[in-house]
Amino acid sequence: MTSHPASRRPGAAAHVLPIPERVVLDDGATIALHTDDCGATIVEVSGLAAGPWADALALELLALGPDVRLVIDLRGATLVNPAGLCEVLDELVAAGDDPHRLCLVCDRLSALVLLRRHGATEQVAVFASPSDALQAVLLEEEGYGDGWAPQPHAHP
Numbered sequence: 001m002t003s004h005p006a007s008r009r010p011g012a013a014a015h016v017l018p019i020p021e022r023v024v025l026d027d028g029a030t031i032a033l034h035t036d037d038c039g040a041t042i043v044e045v046s047g048l049a050a051g052p053w054a055d056a057l058a059l060e061l062l063a064l065g066p067d068v069r070l071v072i073d074l075r076g077a078t079l080v081n082p083a084g085l086c087e088v089l090d091e092l093v094a095a096g097d098d099p100h101r102l103c104l105v106c107d108r109l110s111a112l113v114l115l116r117r118h119g120a121t122e123q124v125a126v127f128a129s130p131s132d133a134l135q136a137v138l139l140e141e142e143g144y145g146d147g148w149a150p151q152p153h154a155h156p
Helices: 053-063 083-095 109-117 130-141
Strands: 022-024 030-035 041-049 070-079 102-105 125-127
Touching: 022 083, 030 053, 030 070, 030 109, 070 083, 070 109, 070 130, 083 102, 083 130, 102 130
Parallel strands: 041 070, 070 102, 102 125
Antiparallel strands: 022 030, 030 041
């Protein structure tokens, strides 16, 4: 069994992207961006995810470019209506060459149900933690698993 260098280990120390690290929205929600040593951009959404947050999220993420791997972490967000998020996912999938370049992180059952009802699990993979998402990428690179391919029936 071979070991990966520490720089490829999921959850390893992150560094700041050359874009604003944290965006605070009018409704108090925040969007924080950083990149993991695996090269994926972790986007942490926190606060009440309602109102204009999806538009601000779309602007920030589309500005990163079409080839960036994105982990959208919703664990700190109170997801009220995921319709705006699903529109953002549509835009991001359409903007890139690889539809499996982004995933969601969500660990609350109520939010998972909302995401499934709005079709988000049909668009992107959903994981319980950023480490799980990054581990899936590393396993796929080694020939195991589907990486960030959507698993529409994996969650309630």
